[in-house]
Amino acid sequence: MSNRKKIHFLLQLSAGSVLMLVSVLADYIRGFSFYLGPVQSAILVVGLVIILIGFIAQTGSVARTSANLCLFILSIIIIFSLLEGFFRLVAFDFAREEEAWRKIPPYYRKPILPTGEAFFRRPGPEQWTGQVLNTRLEQLNISPNPYRDEPVIRVKYDKLGFRNEDGLSDWEVAVAGDSFTELGYLAYDQLFTTILGKIMNVRVLNLGTSYTGPLTQLSYLQDYGISPSTKYAIIVFFEGNDLDDLRREYAALVRYRGTGQREYREFKKQTSMLRALFRLRYTLRPQKTPHDPVTAYFKSAHGDIPITLLIIDKINRFPRAPRLHKFLGSHIDPVFCAVAIYFIHARIPVGAHPGRQVKLGKNCRVNYLNNSE
Numbered sequence: 001m002s003n004r005k006k007i008h009f010l011l012q013l014s015a016g017s018v019l020m021l022v023s024v025l026a027d028y029i030r031g032f033s034f035y036l037g038p039v040q041s042a043i044l045v046v047g048l049v050i051i052l053i054g055f056i057a058q059t060g061s062v063a064r065t066s067a068n069l070c071l072f073i074l075s076i077i078i079i080f081s082l083l084e085g086f087f088r089l090v091a092f093d094f095a096r097e098e099e100a101w102r103k104i105p106p107y108y109r110k111p112i113l114p115t116g117e118a119f120f121r122r123p124g125p126e127q128w129t130g131q132v133l134n135t136r137l138e139q140l141n142i143s144p145n146p147y148r149d150e151p152v153i154r155v156k157y158d159k160l161g162f163r164n165e166d167g168l169s170d171w172e173v174a175v176a177g178d179s180f181t182e183l184g185y186l187a188y189d190q191l192f193t194t195i196l197g198k199i200m201n202v203r204v205l206n207l208g209t210s211y212t213g214p215l216t217q218l219s220y221l222q223d224y225g226i227s228p229s230t231k232y233a234i235i236v237f238f239e240g241n242d243l244d245d246l247r248r249e250y251a252a253l254v255r256y257r258g259t260g261q262r263e264y265r266e267f268k269k270q271t272s273m274l275r276a277l278f279r280l281r282y283t284l285r286p287q288k289t290p291h292d293p294v295t296a297y298f299k300s301a302h303g304d305i306p307i308t309l310l311i312i313d314k315i316n317r318f319p320r321a322p323r324l325h326k327f328l329g330s331h332i333d334p335v336f337c338a339v340a341i342y343f344i345h346a347r348i349p350v351g352a353h354p355g356r357q358v359k360l361g362k363n364c365r366v367n368y369l370n371n372s373e
Helices: 003-030 038-056 060-089 097-103 132-139 192-200 214-224 242-259 273-283 321-331
Strands: 113-115 119-121 126-130 153-157 173-177 204-208 232-235 296-300 303-310 339-342 356-361 364-368
Touching (some): 003 038, 003 273, 038 060, 113 214, 119 214, 126 132, 214 232, 214 242
Parallel strands (some): 173 204
């Protein structure tokens, strides 16, 4: 075999082998578990064909064309490999998770600071100014968006990540809850905890945080809710998701007490250029028509209020229900209620009656809490 034939053969063998390796490692590069999909299969076949050509066509125009193609393929792979190594070496962060997280209004951010045995709270202090609901809906590309004319507000969080005024060191009432208590889209003087304090002439501590359940809220009360003057501790319970939150938090607590290991929510750098390019491919795809989350309207004295209505009529139609029912025993009705969630936590507008209940059928109800009176 002449030197030229050897070079052609080595180029084809190298290019074919590298393509086959790429087909196998593609899912690892993208951060997925291995699956030989259509694209990977095609690359694998191309690699095999190139190697086969190297054995069969060692002379003529086919061999020259194949060798040039292999040289091009190897050059591209070498360039991308060098760039991949460089970005990993300098630890360049393509994902910028923390930056993206901070663009989200605090009300919609998951708590990330560990607290208690297996729970989380928000970092603080922090101030955020803008349109809370409209900003998040635009970030999620949700349409129609009824909150484009939402007023701009400034929300403040204390050093522990809760919605309290600076300097509050003693209080008679502590209230813990989820988004219904935090109300991160309303000004401080419109929070029901603020209104409660004014009506009863007492100091009220707000320990409300979105994305939390009863066990986290109990931990908040134990760790942050007790002061010399505290007489009342309240947990605001929302049956729409708190039962599921209770199951999840209880599992985390059992796991911690059994193993001593807890979950941590940390921002991770994504230093792979190739992984970033794969993800960019999906973001450049044509956007689908936004899904309209409004499926029904609640008739009120102030007009029609858009809601998302989800009806779950049998416990066996809800995947989590059997396990939850087994855990809670007789404390939960075997027939799950219909759950109507006011569109993007908008609740009932100013002037509505507090504690309004909408009857949806036997053992089913929706509680609407007035946030403005």
